[in-house]
Amino acid sequence: MSEPDQRLFFLLQRAAHLLRTTADRRCLAAAGVTTAQLGALFAVRDQPGLTQQQLARTLGLRESAVTALVGRLTTADLISKHPHAREHRAVVLELTGDGAAALRAAQPEIDRFNAELRALLGDDRFTQTAAALHALAHWEP
Known part of the structure; x- marks a missing residue:
């Protein structure tokens, strides 16, 4: 029996691509939004008063990418933008009713997807994998 592949970066990229395309x-199909858009919607919902710059940091994206993402979400009426009370150049993002509905529509699919991953990995490995990925996502080399 051969050793399992130890090229962690390659395996992470391959797994991330498969997971992202499947989840997208x-x-x-369930909610009319991509996982990137869902990430932004969850962040806006969970952090009232979030600015576009803060959203970029939360998602780990460049501000230019978030500007385009926010533009698409605003055009789709999933979030709205309002002037920041103290920072004249900043805008505050707010979830709209349609945005909240998209999150509700996506939640059963997110739960189903996680259940499939838990079944594939087993409870212990699912929890360990989540903890390991959390550590990697917050690693500061």
């Missing part, structure tokens, strides 16, 4: 397809 399912979330688009």
Whole structure:
């Protein structure tokens, strides 16, 4: 029996691509939004008063990418933008009713996807994998 592949970066990229494309397809079918859009919607919902700059930091994206993402979400009426009370150049993002509805529509698919991953990995490995990925996502080399 051969050793399992130890090229962690390659395996993470390959797994991330498969997970993202599968989750995107399912979330688009269930709620009409991609996982990137869902990430932004969850952040806006969970952090009232979030600015676009803060959203970029939360998502780990460049501000230019978040500007485009916010533009698409605003055009789709999933979030709204309001002037910041103290920072004249900043805008505050707010979830709209349609944005909240998209999150509700996507939640059963997110739960189903996580249940499939838990079944694939087993409870212990699912929890360990989540903890390991959390550590990697917050690693500061």
